[in-house]
Amino acid sequence: MANVMKPSASPLTTAEIAALALSLAHLGSGPQANTARSGLRHAFEHMQLDDEVIATTLSTLTDPMPAPVADRARTIANAITSQLVVRLHYRDVSGRITVRDVDPVTCMVHRDYWYLVGMCRLRRGIRAFRFDRIVATEPTFLPAQPHTADHFLPFQGRRRAMRNERVA
Template structure:
C-alpha cells in the first residue's frame, strides 16, 4: 500500500499506516481502542478511496482484534520497540507448524489480515507472518539488528523505474 492522500494534508505513508495499525492492534477492544478507531475512521471518511484493496485494508485496520491476538500483538510491539528477537510458534498456509526466531521489523494490515513483518532467522530472509497463524509468541533477550521498515513493507505498489 503506497500512500493514502487526504485533501489539504500530507498523505499517510505505508509505514505510518503500519505504525497506526500496530498501535491499534495492541489496544485490543478496550475503551481507548474504540475511541482511537473512531478517530481513525473519521480521518478515512474524508479520503477519496476508489481502491478495493485499500478500502478492505482500512476496514480490517479499524476492526478490533480478539483478546488472544491483541495479547500477541502487545508482545510483538514491545519486541519492535526494544529491538529484541521473538520466538514464534507458527503454522504456514499448508498447515505445517514451525518454531521461528524472528527479528521483528513492523506490523501491518493488508486486506483482511494482520501481519508481522520481520527477518526470519530460519529462512534467512524477510517474511510476513499472518497474525491468525501465529500460535505463540515469546519475547527473548536476544538483540535484533535494526531494520528500516520502509525497505521491508510487502504489498506496496512499486513505482515504475
C-alpha cells in the same frame, strides 16, 4: 475555542499507519480504544487512497483483535519497540508448525489479514507472517538487527509494478 485544521505537511507513511493501527488493534474495546479507532477512520477519509484499499483494509485496521491474537500482537509490538528478536511458533499454510526467531520490522494489513514483517533468521530472509497463523509468541532478550520498515513491505513492489504496467 474553535477547532482549526491545518493541512498535513506530508501524508502518513505505510509504516506509520501500520504502527498506529497495531496499537489500536490490541487495545480492546473500551471507550478510549473506540475513540482512537474513530480517529483512524477519520484520518483515512482524508487520505488519497483508492476505494479498493479502503474497502478491503479499513475494517481490519480498526476492528479489535480477538483476545488471544491481541496478546500475541502486544508481544510483537513490544519486540518492535524494544528492537528485540521475537520467537514465533508459526503454522504455515500446510499446517506445519515451526519455531522461528524473527527480527521484527513492522506490522501491516494486506486485504483482510494482519502480518508481522521481519527478517526470519531460520529462512535468512524477509518474511511476512500472518497473525492468525502465529500460534504463540515469546519475547527474547536478543537484540534485533535494525531495518528500515519502508524497505520491508513485501506487497509494495507488486503494487508499483502493476502501476507501471498500467502506465505503459
